[in-house]
Amino acid sequence: xxxxxxxxxxxxxxxxxxxxxxxxxxxxxxxxxxxxxxxxxxxxxxxxxxxxxxxxxxxxxxxxxxxxxxxxxxxxxxxxxxxxxxxxxxxxxxxxxxxxxxxxxxxxxxxxxxxxxxxxxxxxxxxxxxxxxxxxxxxxxxxxxxxxxxxxxxxxxxxxxxxxxxxxxxxxxxxxxxxxxxxxxxxxxxxxxxxxxxxxxxxxxxxxxxxxxxxxxxxxxxxxxxxxxxxxxxxxxxxxxxxxxxxxxxxxxxxxxxxxxxxxxxxxxxxxxxxxxxxxxxxxxxxxxxxxxxxxxxxxxxxxxxxxxxxxxxxxxxxxxxxxxxxxxxxxxxxxxxxxxxxxxxxxxxxxxxxxxxxxxxxxxxxxxxxxxxxxxxxxxxxxxxxxxxxxxxxxxxxxxxxxxxxxxxxxxxxxxxxxxxxxxxxxxxxxxxxxxxxxxxxxxxxxxxxx
Amino acid sequence: xxxxxxxxxxxxxxxxxxxxxxxxxxxxxxxxxxxxxxxxxxxxxxxxxxxxxxxxxxxxxxxxxxxxxxxxxxxxxxxxxxxxxxxxxxxxxxxxxxxxxxxxxxxxxxxxxxxxxxxxxxxxxxxxxxxxxxxxxxxxxxxxxxxxxxxxxxxxxxxxxxxxxxxxxxxxxxxxxxxxxxxxxxxxxxxxxxxxxxxxxxxxxxxxxxxxxxxxxxxxxxxxxxxxxxxxxxxxxxxxxxxxxxxxxxxxxxxxxxxxxxxxxxxxxxxxxxxxxxxxxxxxxxxxxxxxxxxxxxxxxxxxxxxxxxxxxxxxxxxxxxxxxxxxxxxxxxxxxxxxxxxxxxxxxxxxxxxxxxxxxxxxxxxxxxxxxxxxxxxxxxxxxxxxxxxxxxxxxxxxxxxxxxxxxxxxxxxxxxxxxxxxxxxxxxxxxxxxxxxxxxxxxxxxxxxxxxxxxxxxxxxxxxxxxxxxxxxxxxxxxxxxxxxxxxxxxxxxxxxxxxxxxxxxxxxxxxxx
Numbered sequence: 004x005x006x007x008x009x010x011x012x013x014x015x016x017x018x019x020x021x022x023x024x025x026x027x028x029x030x031x032x033x034x035x036x037x038x039x040x041x042x043x044x045x046x047x048x049x050x051x052x053x054x055x056x057x058x059x060x061x062x063x064x065x066x067x068x069x070x071x072x073x074x075x076x077x078x079x080x081x082x083x084x085x086x087x088x089x090x091x092x093x094x095x096x097x098x099x100x101x102x103x104x105x106x107x108x109x110x111x112x113x114x115x116x117x118x119x120x121x122x123x124x125x126x127x128x129x130x131x132x133x134x135x136x137x138x139x140x141x142x143x144x145x146x147x148x149x150x151x152x153x154x155x156x157x158x159x160x161x162x163x164x165x166x167x168x169x170x171x172x173x174x175x176x177x178x179x180x181x182x183x184x185x186x187x188x189x190x191x192x193x194x195x196x197x198x199x200x201x202x203x204x205x206x207x208x209x210x211x212x213x214x215x216x217x218x219x220x221x222x223x224x225x226x227x228x229x230x231x232x233x234x235x236x237x238x239x240x241x242x243x244x245x246x247x248x249x250x251x252x253x254x255x256x257x258x259x260x261x262x263x264x265x266x267x268x269x270x271x272x273x274x275x276x277x278x279x280x281x282x283x284x285x286x287x288x289x290x291x292x293x294x295x296x297x298x299x300x301x302x303x304x305x306x307x308x309x310x311x312x313x314x315x316x317x318x319x320x321x322x323x324x325x326x327x328x329x330x331x332x333x334x335x336x337x338x339x340x341x342x343x344x345x346x347x348x349x350x351x352x353x354x355x356x357x358x359x360x361x362x363x364x365x366x367x368x369x370x371x372x373x374x375x376x377x378x379x380x381x382x383x384x385x386x387x388x389x390x391x392x393x394x395x396x397x398x399x400x401x402x403x404x405x406x407x408x409x410x411x412x413x414x415x416x417x418x419x420x421x422x423x424x425x426x427x428x429x430x431x432x433x434x435x436x437x438x439x440x441x442x443x444x445x446x447x448x449x450x451x452x453x454x455x
Numbered sequence: 456x457x458x459x460x461x462x463x464x465x466x467x468x469x470x471x472x473x474x475x476x477x478x479x480x481x482x483x484x485x486x487x488x489x490x491x492x493x494x495x496x497x498x499x500x501x502x503x504x505x506x507x508x509x510x511x512x513x514x515x516x517x518x519x520x521x522x523x524x525x526x527x528x529x530x531x532x533x534x535x536x537x538x539x540x541x542x543x544x545x546x547x548x549x550x551x552x553x554x555x556x557x558x559x560x561x562x563x564x565x566x567x568x569x570x571x572x573x574x575x576x577x578x579x580x581x582x583x584x585x586x587x588x589x590x591x592x593x594x595x596x597x598x599x600x601x602x603x604x605x606x607x608x609x610x611x612x613x614x615x616x617x618x619x620x621x622x623x624x625x626x627x628x629x630x631x632x633x634x635x636x637x638x639x640x641x642x643x644x645x646x647x648x649x650x651x652x653x654x655x656x657x658x659x660x661x662x663x664x665x666x667x668x669x670x671x672x673x674x675x676x677x678x679x680x681x682x683x684x685x686x687x688x689x690x691x692x693x694x695x696x697x698x699x700x701x702x703x704x705x706x707x708x709x710x711x712x713x714x715x716x717x718x719x720x721x722x723x724x725x726x727x728x729x730x731x732x733x734x735x736x737x738x739x740x741x742x743x744x745x746x747x748x749x750x751x752x753x754x755x756x757x758x759x760x761x762x763x764x765x766x767x768x769x770x771x772x773x774x775x776x777x778x779x780x781x782x783x784x785x786x787x788x789x790x791x792x793x794x795x796x797x798x799x800x801x802x803x804x805x806x807x808x809x810x811x812x813x814x815x816x817x818x819x820x821x822x823x824x825x826x827x828x829x830x831x832x833x834x835x836x837x838x839x840x841x842x843x844x845x846x847x848x849x850x851x852x853x854x855x856x857x858x859x860x861x862x863x864x865x866x867x868x869x870x871x872x873x874x875x876x877x878x879x880x881x882x883x884x885x886x887x888x889x890x891x892x893x894x895x896x897x898x899x900x901x902x903x904x905x906x907x908x909x910x911x912x913x914x915x916x917x918x919x920x921x922x923x924x925x926x927x928x929x930x931x932x933x934x935x936x937x938x939x940x941x942x943x944x945x946x947x948x949x950x951x952x953x954x955x956x957x958x959x960x961x962x963x964x965x966x967x968x969x970x971x
Contacts, residue, residue, distance in 0.1 A: 004821075004822060004825075004826040004829060004830075005821075006559055006561055006821070006822070006826075006830070006909075006910065007826070007829060007830060007833055007909055007910075008910070008911065008912035008913070008915075009833055009836070009837075009909075009912070009913060013913045014833070014836060016913075017836055017837075017839075017840045017913070018836070020840060020843055020844070021836075021839045021840060021842075021843050021857075022843070023839075023857070026832045026835070026836060028857075029832075029835045029836065029839055029857055029859075030701070030729075030732060030733070030835070031857060032700065032701035032702075032703045032857070033701050033729070033732070033733050034705070034706050034737075034738070036737075037706070037733050037734070037737040037738055038732060038733055039731065039732055039733065039734070039828075042731060042824040042825045042828050043601060043602070043731060043824045043828075044824070045598070045601055045823070045824035046820070046823050046824065047823035047824060047825050047826075048821060048822055048823035048825055048826040049820050049821060049823060051563050051821070053820075054563060054567075054817055054820045054821050055563065055566070055567065057820060058567045058570070058573075058591070058813065058816070058817060058820075059567075059570060059572075060587075061572070061573075061587040061588070061590055061591050062567075062570040062571070062572025062573050062587055063572055063587065064572070064586050064587025064590070065572040065573070065576050065584060065585045065586070065587045065588050066576070066580065066584035066585070067571035067572055067575040067576060068575045068576060068577055068580075069571055069575050070571070073577075075577040075579060075580055077579050078579075078804055078805075079577055079578055079579070079805070081575070081577070085499075085500060085528070087528055087531060087532060089569070091531075091532070091535045091536070091539075092756075093565060094535070094536065094539040095539075095544045095545075095546035095547070096539035096540065096541075096542035096543075096544045096546075096547070097535075097539050097542065097544075097756065097757055098544070098546075098560065098565075098754045098756055099544040099545040099546045099550075099557075099560050099754055099755070100542045100543060100544045100545070100550075100755065100756075100757045101550065101552055101555055101557060101755045101757070101758070102755070102757065102758040102759075103757065103758065104552075105543070105880070105884065105889065105890055106947065106950045106952075107881070107884055107942050107945035107946065107947045107948065107949065107950065108541070108542065108543040108884055108889065108942070108945050108946070109541075109542055109543065109757075110538070110541035110542070110946050110947055111538040111539050111540065111541040111542035111757075112542055112757035112758070114486070114488070114538055114541070115535075115538060115757075117488070117961075117962070117963070118488055118489055118490070118963070120961055120962050121488075121490060121962040121963045122523060124961075124962045125521050125522040125523060125962075126521060126523065130962075131961045131962060132961075132962070134758070135759070137613035137614060137617060137759075137760070137803065138613065138803060138804060138805075139804065140803050140804035141613065141617070141802075141803050148658070166804065168801060168803070168804035168805065169804060171800060171801040172801055172802055172803055172804065174800065175624070175776075175799060175800040175801055175802055176658075176802070178800075179624050179627055179659045179660065179799070180658060180659060180660050181660045212515075219512060219513045219515045221513075221514075221515060246517075246521075247517070247521075248512065248516065248517060249512060249515050249516065249517055250515050250516065250517050250518065251517065251521075254519065263804075270574045270575060271574070271575055271576060271577045271578070272568075272573070272574055272576075272809050272810040273573065273576045273577070273578050273585065273588050273805075273806065273809035273810075274577075274578030274804070274805025274806045274807065274809055275578075275613065275760070275762075275803075275805060275806070275807055275808040275809055275810065275811075276613070276759075276760030276762075276808045276810050276811060277805075288959065288961075294758065295959070295961055296961070297955040297956070297959050297960055297961050298955065298960040298961075299950050299951045299952065299954050299955035299960075300950070300951055300954070301947040301948045301949060301950050301951070302940075302948040302949050302950075302951075303948050305947060305948075307947040307950045308950075309950045309952050309955050311952065311955040311956050311959060311961075312956055312959060313956075314956070316650070317616070317649075317650035317651050317653075317654035318649075318650040318651075318895070319650070320650070320654070321650045321653040321654060321663075322653035322654060322656065322657035322662075322663045323657070324650065324654040324657075326654070326658070327616045327619065327620065327651050327654035327655040327658050328614075328616055328617075329614065329615065329616045329649075329650075329651050330614040330615060330616070330748065330755075330758060330759040330760070330761040331614075331758055331759045331760075332759045332760045333755075333756045333757040333758030333759040333760070334754070334756025334757060334758075334759065334760060335756075335759070335760055337756070337757065341531065341535060343523060344489050344493065344499075344524070344525065344526050344531055344534070345498070345499040345500050345525065345526065345528065345531050346498055346499070346500050346523070346525060347493060347494070347495060347496075347497055347498045347499065347523055347524055347525015347526065348495040348496070348520070348521045348522070348523040348524070348525065349495065349496050349497060349498040349525055350498030350499070350500045350502060350525055351521070351523060352517075353498065353502045353504065354500070354502055356504070356505060357502060357503075357504075357505050359510065359511070359512070360505030360506070360508050361505070362511075363508050363509065363510070363511055364508065366511070379511075380511075380513060381511055381512055381513030381515070382511055383512070398581055399581055399583065402580075402581045402583065402584055407577070407580055407581075407584070410579045414579060414791070415579075415791075417792055431502075
C-alpha cells in the first residue's frame with residue numbers, strides 16, 4: 004500500500020522486538036468476539052489511477068459553476084480566486100501542520116493568523132477578531148451564546164432577514180441549551196419593525212445586512228435602540244465582499260460582527276469547508292469563543308506570535324469554557340488572508356464595485372422584463388425576483404436550458420408562502436453574455452408559462 | 456585571464472557566527488507584516504473598472520478608509536513562502552502529536568477535491584445538477600456505517616467538537632422524546648477526557664460528573680456503576696482512551712449505561728487505531744464522531760478545517776440532524792427540513808464539509824478494506840515499537856503494558872534532573888522533530904503522549920527513538936542547559952505567553968508618529 008512504508012520483514016522484526024507473535028496480539032484488550040478475524044467484506048485497495056478515474060466520473064455528473072451562466076448565491080458566492088492563493092495554501096508547511104501549539108516552530112501560521120485577525124477587525128470595523136470559526140452559521144449561533152454571557156440574559160431576537168439556515172442553526176443550539184429565541188417571520192421587503200421589539204429582556208438582536216433577500220439595512224438606529232436597553236447588536240454578513248463597498252457594521256454600532264468569509268479566497272465546495280468570521284469589542288474579549296493569536300516577544304526580545312487567552316478555551320477550562328470549539332478553519336483563513344492581501348483595500352473596493360455594477364446591470368435588464376419584479380429597494384450583488392408561479396420549477400427549467408438561475412426561496416423556507424420568490428446573485432464572474440442568456444432564457448420560460 | 460577562478464574549498468572560518476545586517480540567518484529570513492510593507496492604494500489583482508452606473512446601495516456606501524494593504528503577486532509569494540518556512544509540517548519530519556493523528560496527507564486527495572465537479576458546485580444548485588456529489592456523500596456514508604456497524608450517519612458536523620455537539624444533541628432529543636428531559640441532566644466524563652467533552656455537555660445544559668480512572672489507566676467500571684443513576688443522560692468515553700489504551704471493559708460499561716437508561720457517546724478521536732479491526736457498533740456505542748482530519752487523513756491545515764461526521768445507533772438514528780440523503784431509485788435527494796419528524800434540526804448551513812468528504816473517500820478507496828486495517832495495525836505497531844524502545848529510560852504511568860496507536864509517558868523519570876516535560880519537548884525542536892503532545896491527558900503528571908502514526912518508515916522511527924534516547928540520557932546526566940534554553944535553532948526562542956495574555960495585542964495598529 005503506497006502510503007504505508009513498513010515492509011513485511013520490518014513488521015515481523017518490530018513484533019519480535021515488542022514481544023508479541025502477531026499484530027492481533029497488540030489488540031489483546033479488545034473484546035475477543037469484537038475483534039474482526041478478517042477484513043470486512045468491502046472493496047480492497049486501489050491504485051491511484053483507479054481512484055482518480057472513479058472520483059472523476061462522479062465529479063463529471065455535476066454541473067460546475069464555471070461551465071454555465073451562474074447566478075446562485077444565498078450565503079455562498081462564486082468569485083474568481085487568483086491562482087497564487089491555491090498554490091500557496093498547498094505549501095506543505097501550511098497544509099500539513101497542526102494547530103500552532105509549539106509557537107517556536109509555528110510562526111508562519113501564527114503570523115498569518117495575526118494578519119488575518121487584523122484584516123477581519125479592520126474590514127468589520129471592530130476592535131478585535133478571532134482566528135476563525137467553522138462558518139457563518141455556527142459563528143452566529145456562538146455570537147448569541149456570547150451575548151447571553153455578556154448580558155446575563157438568555158433571550159435572543161432574530162430578524163426575519165437572517166439567512167434561514169443560520170436562524171435554524173441558532174434555534175437548534177438555543178433550544179438545546181434551554182435558552183429563549185424569537186425568530187421573526189421572513190421579511191423579503193425589509194419592513195419589519197425591530198426597534199419596537201427591543202426591550203430589556205433581550206440579550207441580543209441579530210440582524211443581517213445585506214440580508215437574506217439582498218436588502219441593505221441601516222444598523223445605526225438599531226444600534227442606538229439596543230444600546231439604550233443594554234442589548235447587544237449582532238450584525239451578520241454572509242457576503243464578505245460587500246464590506247468593500249458598504250459601511251462597516253462596526254462603524255454603524257454593532258457589538259459583535261459575524262460572517263461567512265467564503266467569498267474571499269475560498270471556492271464553493273458544495274457548502275464546505277467555509278470560514279466563520281468573528282469580531283467584537285475589546286471589552287468582550289474574555290467572553291469570545293475560539294482561538295486568538297497575540298503578539299509577544301521571545302527570550303531574545305524578537306517579535307513573535309502565540310495563541311493566547313486560552314483560559315477561555317475547552318482544553319483549559321473544560322465545562323466552563325466559552326465554547327467547545329477546537330479545530331477551526333485555519334487553512335480557509337489563510338486563503339482568505341492571501342486573497343485579501345493581493346486585493347488590498349484598492350482591489351477590494353474595485354471588486355466590490357464590479358459586483359454591484361453587474362448586479363445593477365442585471366436588475367435593470369429584469370426591470371424591463373414583463374412578468375417579473377425586483378423587490379429590492381437596495382442591494383449589493385444579490386436581489387429577490389418575484390416571478391409568476393413556482394420559482395423552484397422555474398429554476399429547474401432554467402437549469403435544463405443550461406442556466407443556473409438562482410435559489411428559490413422555498414428551498415430554504417418551504418412553508419413561508421414565498422414560492423414565487425427567486426434569489427439571484429451576480430458577481431464579477433458573470434459576463435454580459437451570461438446576463439443576456441439569463442434574461443433571454445427567462446423571457447422564453449415566462450412566455451411558455453403564460454401560454455400553458 | 457584569471458586562471459584561479461573562484462575558491463572551491465572552504466577557507467578559514469570565523470570564530471563566532473557574525474550578526475547579520477538583516478537579522479536573517481541564510482534561509483531563515485525575517486518577514487515583516489503585510490501591514491508594514493503593503494500599500495492601501497496598491498492592488499495585486501488586475502480588475503476592469505465598470506462602466507458608469509447608478510448605485511443602489513441605499514445611501515450605505517462605505518466612507519472611511521478600511522486599512523487593508525495590498526501586495527503584488529511576487530511580493531505576496533515571497534511573504535507567504537517565507538512565512539511557511541517558519542512552520543514545521545508532517546511533510547518535513549515526524550509530528551508525533553498524541554491524540555491529534557498527524558499522518559501523511561496524500562496529494563491525490565488534494566487533486567480530487569479540486570476537480571471542478573466537486574470544488575466549483577454550489578450547495579443550493581438544483582439537486583438534479585449535483586447527483587455525482589450526492590453519490591459521493593452516499594458512498595462515504597456507506598463506508599463509515601460499514602466500518603462502524605452503526606445505523607445512521609450525520610455528515611454535517613464541521614469538526615470533532617461539532618460532532619460531539621451533534622451526538623449529544625441527538626441524545627438530548629431522544630431523552631426528551633422519552634419524556635425525561637427534566638430528570639436526566641447529568642453527563643459522565645472520565646477525568647482523562649478531551650476538554651471538548653465536558654465543554655460540549657455544558658453547552659447543552661448538562662452538568663458534568665467526573666469518573667475516575669483506575670490505577671491501570673482504564674475507566675473504573677465500579678466507579679461508572681456508582682455514578683450512574685436516573686439523573687444520567689449519557690456517558691462520554693473515548694476509546695481507545697486518551698492514555699492510548701483500549702477500554703477493556705467497554706462492553707460491560709455500555710451494558711451498565713444502557714441498563715441505567717442512559718446513552719453511550721464515544722469520542723472517536725482515536726478511531727484510527729481500530730478501523731477495520733473493531734467496529735464501535737459491536738461495543739454498544741450509541742453515537743460517535745469520526746474526525747475525517749485524523750482518521751481519514753484530510754489535512755490539518757494549521758488548525759482546520761476538519762470534518763466530524765457522527766454515526767448513530769438504531770435508537771438514535773431518527774434524531775439525526777437535517778439535511779440527510781434519501782435515495783429514490785436512481786435519484787438522490789436531500790431532506791433539508793425536519794417536517795415534524797424526530798430530527799433535532801439543523802446544526803449548520805448547507806450540507807457539511809464536502810471538500811473533506813472527497814479527500815476522505817479518496818483515502819478510503821485507496822486503502823480499501825485491507826489497507827485500512829493494515830494502516831490501523833501499523834499505527835499500533837509503531838507506537839508499541841516506540842514504547843519498548845524507550846521504556847527503560849522513560850516512565851510509563853500505568854506500567855509496562857501494550858498500548859494502542861499512542862504511547863503515554865509521564866515525567867517521573869525526569870525527577871531531580873531540573874528538566875521539565877516542556878524543556879524536553881523544546882529540545883526535541885532543536886533536533887528537527889516536532890514534540891509529542893505534552894501535559895495531556897491531565898490525569899498524568901507532565902504527560903508525554905507520542906503518536907507516531909503508520910506513516911513513519913522504520914528508518915525514521917529508529918532515528919526518532921535514537922534521538923529521544925540521546926536527549927533522555929543527556930537530561931539524566933545533568934546537561935540542563937541543553938534543555939532550559941531550548942529551542943536554540945528555531946526561528947524563535949521561547950515566547951512570552953504570560954505577557955501575551957496579560958496585555959493582549961491581537962491586531963496590528965499603526966505606530967504612533969515619533970515626537971519631535
